[in-house]
Amino acid sequence: MQGMNWTDLQVFLAIAQAGQLARAGSQLGVNGTTAARRLRRLEAQLGASLFEQTPRGQVLTEAGEALLAKVEAMASAAAAIEPPGGRQPGSPIAGSLRISVSEGFGSWFLAERLAAFVAAYPGLTLDLVANSGFLSLSKREADVAITLSRPKSGPLVARKLSDYALRLYATPAYLAQAGIPAVPADLGGRHRLIGYIPDLIYAPELRYLDEIRAGLTTRLRSSSINAQHRLIAGGAGLGVLPCFIGDADPGLVPVLPQSRIVRTFWIVTHQDTRNLARIRALTDWLAQIVHEGRSVLLPPAERAADGT
Structure with a gap:
């Protein structure tokens, strides 16, 4: 970092953190043109491009990422030696x-x-x-x-x-009408299964019905797990939910708790x-x-x- 202008490095840090030239300039109290000029001066000194322009704004290049780690360390060290009265509240991140x-x-x-x-x-x-x-x-x-x-x-x-668990859930009203299955074989017949649309499943880990019973098919389907939850909570049928969703809904009860799935x-x-x-x-x-x-x-x- 020898010979580099600390102000230029601060501009670089602000752009990296804000993701946009104009926003970084505003945070520093300069206009976007000034911020861009200081960035170009730093890039010329380093002989490397530090950002790529993307729809999200400025995204660090590999050289920019390497520089950012060093400049963040410098900024943290500078913050640590500032007098308490001059230090900004909150985290420097x-x-x-x-x-x-x-x-x-x-x-x-x-x-x-x-x-x-x-x-x-x-x-x-x-x-x-x-x-x-x-x-x-x-x-x-x-x-x-x-x-x-x-x-x-x-x-x-x-x-x-982390691992997480999933299992079948339904409403008590649905189970009172359709019956409580005692074993996976009971899921056929009058039970309506709710689950994903097979050709829209975005991860193979979501194909879990065969782990409960081979050949199970769903009759109400959605690409959204939140929509599946609402269908189950509305009494439309029973279906597999992550336990952090099913157990959080007091209107649902687990079905076939021994048929637990882990992902x-x-x-x-x-x-x-x-x-x-x-x-x-x-x-x-x-x-x-x-x-x-x-x-x-x-x-x-x-x-x-x-x-x-």
């Missing part, structure tokens, strides 16, 4: 983060816990992308992903986040950005809340259909 998660985990487990994270890091802007399917980390569509399988290729780093969540980051301060903060926090919520994700298997 700032910028934007995008996390890609499955619809159910994002809306039922993660969303209600995010308040603590954003309160701890008020300088961060967080995008929670919770839908059917996952964004690509290799294409820089997201910073962190929680997936249902470990990636087999690409410049990615994955580690196991795994993986936390995935890009190998070039996984050590950035804001990404480490998020992944460490995710590991913590999943550890604390283990009994929600993987509850005891013996809860019976009467709710006891």
Whole structure:
């Protein structure tokens, strides 16, 4: 870093954290043109491009990511020696983060816990992308992903986040009308199964009905796990839900509790950005809340259909 202008490095840091030139300039009290000029001066000095222009804004190149890790360390060291009166409140970690998660985990487990994270890091802007399917980390569509399988290729780093359980649920009213199945063979006949649309299943881990009984087919289908939950809660039939969804609904009871299914969540980051301060903060926090919520994700298997 010898010979580099600290102001230019601060501009670089602001752009990396904000993701957009204009926003970074506004935070620094300069216009976007000035921020762009200082960035070009830094790039010329380094002989490397630090950002790529994408629909999301400025995205770090490999050279930019390497520089960011060093500049973040410098900024943290500078903040540590500032007089207390001159230090800004809150965490020095700032910028934007995008996390890609499955619809159910994002809306039922993660969303209600995010308040603590954003309160701890008020300088961060967080995008929670919770839908059917996952964004690509290799294409820089997201910073962190929680997936249902470990990636087999690409410049990615994955580690196991947690196992989670799924089982059949229904309303007491539906079971009173259709009967309580005692064994998987009872699921045929008058029972209506609710589940995914087979040709729209975005991950093979969601093909789990054969683990309950080979040959089971669904009669009410949706690509959305939240829609499936609403169908089950409305008494339209019975279906498989993650326990963190089914057990959270007091209007549902487990069916065939012995037919429990277990799957795994993986936390995935890009190998070039996984050590950035804001990404480490998020992944460490995710590991913590999943550890604390283990009994929600993987509850005891013996809860019976009467709710006891």
